Amino acid sequence: MDARPRRQRIGTGALMADTLDPADWEAYRKAAHALLDACVDRLATARDHPWQPMPDAVRAGYTLDGVARGEAALARELAEQVLPWGTGNTHPRFWGWVHGTGLASGVMAEMVAATMNANLGGRDHGAVEIERAVIDWTRGVMGFPQGASGVLVTGTSQATVIALAAARQRAQPQVRTRGVSPGLTAYTGAGAHNAARKAMELLGLGHEALRAIPETDRGMDLDALRHAIAQDRAAGLRPFAVIGTAGSVDLGRFDDLNALADLAQDQDLWLHVDGAFGAWTRLADAPWRDLSDGIGRADSLACDFHKWMFVPYDCGLVLIRDETAHRAAFAARPPYLAAQSAGLGGGEPWFCDYGIDLSRGNRALKAWAAIRAHGADGLGAAITRCCVLAARMGQGVTARAPMRLAAPVVSNLCVFTADSRLSPAEQSARNTRVAQALQMSGEAVFSTTSVGGITCLRAAITNHRTTGEDIDAALDAVTNA
Ligand SMILES: *Cc1c(COP(=O)(O)O)cnc(C)c1O
Numbered sequence: 001m002d003a004r005p006r007r008q009r010i011g012t013g014a015l016m017a018d019t020l021d022p023a024d025w026e027a028y029r030k031a032a033h034a035l036l037d038a039c040v041d042r043l044a045t046a047r048d049h050p051w052q053p054m055p056d057a058v059r060a061g062y063t064l065d066g067v068a069r070g071e072a073a074l075a076r077e078l079a080e081q082v083l084p085w086g087t088g089n090t091h092p093r094f095w096g097w098v099h100g101t102g103l104a105s106g107v108m109a110e111m112v113a114a115t116m117n118a119n120l121g122g123r124d125h126g127a128v129e130i131e132r133a134v135i136d137w138t139r140g141v142m143g144f145p146q147g148a149s150g151v152l153v154t155g156t157s158q159a160t161v162i163a164l165a166a167a168r169q170r171a172q173p174q175v176r177t178r179g180v181s182p183g184l185t186a187y188t189g190a191g192a193h194n195a196a197r198k199a200m201e202l203l204g205l206g207h208e209a210l211r212a213i214p215e216t217d218r219g220m221d222l223d224a225l226r227h228a229i230a231q232d233r234a235a236g237l238r239p240f241a242v243i244g245t246a247g248s249v250d251l252g253r254f255d256d257l258n259a260l261a262d263l264a265q266d267q268d269l270w271l272h273v274d275g276a277f278g279a280w281t282r283l284a285d286a287p288w289r290d291l292s293d294g295i296g297r298a299d300s301l302a303c304d305f306h307k308w309m310f311v312p313y314d315c316g317l318v319l320i321r322d323e324t325a326h327r328a329a330f331a332a333r334p335p336y337l338a339a340q341s342a343g344l345g346g347g348e349p350w351f352c353d354y355g356i357d358l359s360r361g362n363r364a365l366k367a368w369a370a371i372r373a374h375g376a377d378g379l380g381a382a383i384t385r386c387c388v389l390a391a392r393m394g395q396g397v398t399a400r401a402p403m404r405l406a407a408p409v410v411s412n413l414c415v416f417t418a419d420s421r422l423s424p425a426e427q428s429a430r431n432t433r434v435a436q437a438l439q440m441s442g443e444a445v446f447s448t449t450s451v452g453g454i455t456c457l458r459a460a461i462t463n464h465r466t467t468g469e470d471i472d473a474a475l476d477a478v479t480n481a
Helices: 025-044 056-061 070-082 104-116 126-142 156-171 194-202 222-234 257-267 278-283 323-330 363-399 424-441 468-480
Strands: 007-009 015-017 149-153 184-189 210-213 238-245 270-274 300-304 316-320 413-417 447-451 454-460
Touching: 025 070, 025 104, 104 363, 126 149, 126 278, 126 300, 126 316, 126 363, 149 156, 149 323, 149 363, 156 184, 156 194, 156 238, 156 270, 156 300, 156 316, 156 323, 184 194, 184 222, 194 210, 210 222, 222 238, 222 257, 238 257, 257 270, 278 300, 278 363, 316 323, 363 413, 363 468, 413 424, 424 447, 424 454, 424 468
Parallel strands: 184 210, 184 238, 238 270, 270 300
Antiparallel strands: 007 015, 149 316, 300 316, 413 454, 447 454
């Protein structure tokens, strides 16, 4: 039975639904249970479902005609036409870009979050307490001090904007009233993620003001960094921030964060760390945990729950050491949002004072659920496993010469070329072709990146479902592609 809204005549004679709720809750319950079964089946058989290109007929079927079909028909369509056509990052051999795998606990959390439909912009209710608990726990994991503030955001891209806005605010206290004054410069490694450039652009500083510092195996070359800062100061510019990387997107490299913290202190610069995935090596075993030593000394940190903490999209976090600087950049409470001493309008501080959004979804619950379900130990063990598997892939590449590593495996990234005997141009073409072929066949998902002018195959292992056999089979597939 389709659950269509009941209709009734109101005074004007116009036809109006009296509510958008299902007309028959029992029919809804049955349809929703069947859909939940389809979701659980899908996760339980994730290994059977790699990414596959979407048929045109399915794509065309998504077109909206504005006609009401009711929840029961919707449930069937969700299970049959929507559920199968995701990114495929739930599959154990998905290592493209940096994609989290998702968690069964996330399905439970998202169901409850949608039911509560809480707005986490502020006010006095349980959902904001869940977000506080997530931030508090992460603050401890990262070694940030008690007074540090934070807010959950879409991801590291938005977290970077918020962090650099706080840094800009410290450098230019009048920025909110008068706008940006020219001359601010920032510094980051040449291998830093584009999110930092984008943040500089959005903050009105321009990405030319973000200096790309050459890197060694141990991240940014500190002599080159000091030199660039001195040069800018001599030119009358105003260095304000240095952006370290914990886990670079291409090669999984880590800056020496203690050295950067010392330098930032000496130079009176704001130290921001992009720890999108790599920050979570804090939960891993040695030697990988050591890579992020010093991360707790940063002025701000951006990291994602949706990558290496496996939480369903989207969920990132910014932590800021100096809560005053954080609030100075964002807090604003017009009369219609005035703080109240009691009632639903209480519950200070409100998260809307710590970021861009006023209305905010419940990203917190799925992160909280992951930590409750698996604990620091369970998540840490999965993170360690990813590093062990990346090392295995590295060894597998070396053992399959002329396959060759493009760079040493540091953490959870393995970047390599399928045939090092070919010319650079031929290697690029071959690696691109291999990545596409394996994606299309469903054998494995590698992405590509350029190292030393050669387009290489790249695996970022943030996948708790990957096994050692998956690694070996995927390398065999590269050989045979
Ligand atoms: C993914 C990533 C980003 C961007 O984060 P989003 O969550 O995708 O916005 C920034 N830096 C690094 C190192 C990343 O891997």
